[in-house]
């Protein structure tokens with residue numbers, strides 16, 4: 001399919017200045033073949049479909065670097081609680097009752113929400129990931145999927161493989177599947193649930209199968225204290241010593257960091273998923289993002305699960321990330337709008353090991369493109385589209401979404417899923433879980 005997007009304000013994300021007013025984007029199959037003025041569009045490009053981008057900003061789709069999509073089922077079920085009480089009394093009992101179909105419908109609900117707010121790629125860690133993969137395939141999104149593994153108490157249901165074996169089988173089936181839209185990482189949950197011996201096995205298997213690793217690191221001050229007590233090291237230094245960072249790693253949170261941790265994360269090019277709203281809501285703290293960026297670290301942005309956010313809206317997440325860094329550092333320039341957008345697009349792509357494929361509007365890149373409707377009262381006048389996207393826009397302003405050159409939503413109509421069915425089925429799953437967790 002050849003598609004031409006016309007008349008949009010194109011934000012390529014190559015630099016703050018790389019904005020093309022009234023430009024065109026030509027898409028052939030899954031890739032972008034031209035971005036620029038219509039006058040220079042190659043004459044032999046014959047589009048089968050034209051998308052009118054008048055009054056729209058066109059930009060790369062957002063990359064949500066860390067979520068647990070099926071946790072949409074727990075949205076608004078238990079809020080305003082201390083972390084351990086929240087987990088032990090509310091979330092874990094419900095998770096123990098999760099069935100495969102819950103994961104399918106919960107993930108699909110997350111996919112619908114993400115498409116509607118402009119996310120085209122997400123990194124997910126949860127259980128029954130075969131079901132999550134089916135949901136991603138159906139929705140048409142791009143995703144990096146990991147089966148969350150607890151090394152200390154591998155909860156294996158009847159007829160299920162232990163988590164590491166499951167992960168290997170899952171990777172064999174899905175890594176690079178559906179035209180490369182799905183990739184797989186190994187998902188050891190965190191250093192406090194995965195002791196060094198378990199992590200050594202994970203590293204071995206990741207090497208053997210050429211997979212990256214998705215892990216939670218240094219989320220709370222309590223975790224850092226615990227690791228120092230047990231191993232005499234911070235979680236980052238412990239992971240470095242184990243050799244984890246010799247592999248491609250996506251590290252969620254990285255909130256509580258020492259100077260040496262920041263140096264390691266930057267030097268080893270660890271992909272960091274910053275989740276400001278979850279960190280605020282669970283009172284985990286504020287990650288030193290400005291310092292990480294200054295050190296040259298790769299920092300993307302994520303929402304975390306909908307039980308601790310409570311939505312998957314990356315525009316909100318960009319705004320929160322920018323505002324929190326300004327307040328935390330006392331410097332209004334600590335995280336400017338363009339940097340927030342980079343975190344939500346091109347840097348997120350790098351954090352997921354997809355740099356060079358997605359995150360920019362550039363010929364040769366995958367056609368993961370969103371159109372944001374600027375013809376809204378809260379987006380007039382139009383002095384600066386970058387500032388608008390970060391400080392004034394809403395997820396609901398996203399009008400049209402393409403992934404791999406396929407239109408997933410056009411003029412806010414979803415084309416790959418029956419939205420009513422998803423809402424109803426997800427609601428049924430959630431109600432059953434709440435009434436009878438197991």
Ligand SMILES: [Zn+2]
Pocket residue numbers: 066067068216252304305
């Ligand atoms: Zn998480």
